[in-house]
Amino acid sequence: MCSRRPSRAKYHDWNAPIAAAKTTEKNEPGEVVLKMDNLKKYYQVAANALFGSSGEMKVVKANETLTFEARESETLAIVGESGCGKSTFAKVLMGLETATEGKILLGGKEIQNTPIESRDTRTVADVQMVFQNPFDTLNPSMTVGRQIIRALEIFKFGANDNERRQRMLELLDLVKLPRAFAERMPRQLSGGQKQRVGIARAFAGGAKIVVADEPVSALDVSVQAAVTDLLMDIQREEKTTLLFISHDLSIVRYLSDRVMVMYLGHVVEMGSTDQVFAPPYHPYTEALLSAVPIADTSIEKEHIVLEGDIPSAMNPPSGCPFQTRCRWKSEVGGGLCDKEVPPIRTLADGHQIKCHLADDVLDRMGPVIKIAAE
Numbered sequence: 001m002c003s004r005r006p007s008r009a010k011y012h013d014w015n016a017p018i019a020a021a022k023t024t025e026k027n028e029p030g031e032v033v034l035k036m037d038n039l040k041k042y043y044q045v046a047a048n049a050l051f052g053s054s055g056e057m058k059v060v061k062a063n064e065t066l067t068f069e070a071r072e073s074e075t076l077a078i079v080g081e082s083g084c085g086k087s088t089f090a091k092v093l094m095g096l097e098t099a100t101e102g103k104i105l106l107g108g109k110e111i112q113n114t115p116i117e118s119r120d121t122r123t124v125a126d127v128q129m130v131f132q133n134p135f136d137t138l139n140p141s142m143t144v145g146r147q148i149i150r151a152l153e154i155f156k157f158g159a160n161d162n163e164r165r166q167r168m169l170e171l172l173d174l175v176k177l178p179r180a181f182a183e184r185m186p187r188q189l190s191g192g193q194k195q196r197v198g199i200a201r202a203f204a205g206g207a208k209i210v211v212a213d214e215p216v217s218a219l220d221v222s223v224q225a226a227v228t229d230l231l232m233d234i235q236r237e238e239k240t241t242l243l244f245i246s247h248d249l250s251i252v253r254y255l256s257d258r259v260m261v262m263y264l265g266h267v268v269e270m271g272s273t274d275q276v277f278a279p280p281y282h283p284y285t286e287a288l289l290s291a292v293p294i295a296d297t298s299i300e301k302e303h304i305v306l307e308g309d310i311p312s313a314m315n316p317p318s319g320c321p322f323q324t325r326c327r328w329k330s331e332v333g334g335g336l337c338d339k340e341v342p343p344i345r346t347l348a349d350g351h352q353i354k355c356h357l358a359d360d361v362l363d364r365m366g367p368v369i370k371i372a373a374e
């Protein structure tokens with residue numbers, strides 16, 4: 001373990017091979033542990049919430065028919081602009097919300113309609129989350145040790161207090177915090193140390209699936225790489241399925257096995273990291289890649305302007321969700337992009353895009369990021 005990723009700079013090295021983090025000690029993905037089948041989550045909101053109730057309700061289509069599988073030991077990255085529905089699906093998976101339609105199968109068992117308080121202990125322990133902001137998730141009046149022991153009690157881990165205390169100390173070792181931290185209060189910890197406690201809690205009950213929702217974006221830049229590395233090391237060791245929600249495509253390229261790109265509640269592209277980071281792309285993925293900041297001057301990047309804002313999930317466009325901003329739309333005849341939601345197309349084994357573009361147009365797509373030596 002440990003010295004594979006010495007610095008954050010490595011994450012941003014576009015000359016490095018894809019998924020460089022996995023050149024050593026890579027676990028082969030195992031069985032399917034999670035299956036999302038046409039999952040929908042709509043929120044009802046008062047149309048006129050600010051001006052008293054007119055009684056009219058509007059629907060926010062936060063997740064539209066999400067379908068994907070995740071396997072043991074794999075890291076699936078979920079990317080897309082703010083508001084595209086990433087946290088919503090994580091909340092439904094966790095049981096913090098229930099689904100509007102569709103299924104979530106955890107090892108064959110449907111969990112989409114069971115809120116967290118009605119889930120059995122094993123299911124609660126199996127699906128855990130590392131939240132974006134560790135400042136909000138730790139109880140300020142409980143010692144670090146006590147918070148971890150509390151999680152172990154909820155997961156019904158251990159036969160007695162001694163066993164739980166021992167496990168708590170081992171979890172501190174796992175997240176590389178000194179055992180003396182058991183007695184500290186959250187306010188005595190830095191952001192990175194708090195997030196380590198958050199990681200210890202998430203893995204405390206032997207979770208099958210851990211959802212990390214932008215796990216380092218609230219932390220100081222100087223500690224982001226160390227916390228990300230720690231999370232990846234534990235994931236590999238424990239063979240956990242990690243759903244890594246991030247807007248940082250260079251980190252995603254570096255650590256994920258597969259990538260799912262979301263736009264306005266839809267999965268618009270899904271594939272292995274190599275497939276998603278090379279053409280043909282979904283037009284939205286192409287634009288996201290063009291927006292990645294790259295300092296290395298030997299790397300050329302195509303400049304694609306993503307016009308306008310992301311439309312409201314309360315009032316999504318007709319047809320393709322990306323049609324209001326797509327530069328490829330004119331390549332599709334008959335106004336199809338305005339009229340019909342595209343079907344999910346399979347381009348190669350495991351590589352899917354949701355787009356009307358013909359095969360020959362997709363074949364013409366060049367790379368957005370070009371490494372000069374090639």
Ligand SMILES: Nc1ncnc2c1ncn2[C@@H]1O[C@H](COP(=O)(O)OP(=O)(O)O)[C@@H](O)[C@H]1O
Pocket residue numbers: 043044045060061062080081082083084085086087088089312313314
């Ligand atoms: N509790 C809620 N009630 C109403 N709308 C919500 C709620 N939570 C999220 N939304 C809306 O659902 C959409 C998806 O949000 P979210 O899942 O938080 O996106 P992301 O995590 O990708 O930024 C957004 O339009 C957001 O405003």
Ligand code: SF4
Pocket residue numbers: 282283284320321322323324326327328329332337342354355356357
């Ligand atoms: S379906 Fe049409 S609008 Fe949507 S991404 Fe494809 S080309 Fe663009």
Ligand SMILES: [Mg+2]
Pocket residue numbers: 083086087088213
């Ligand atoms: Mg979010």
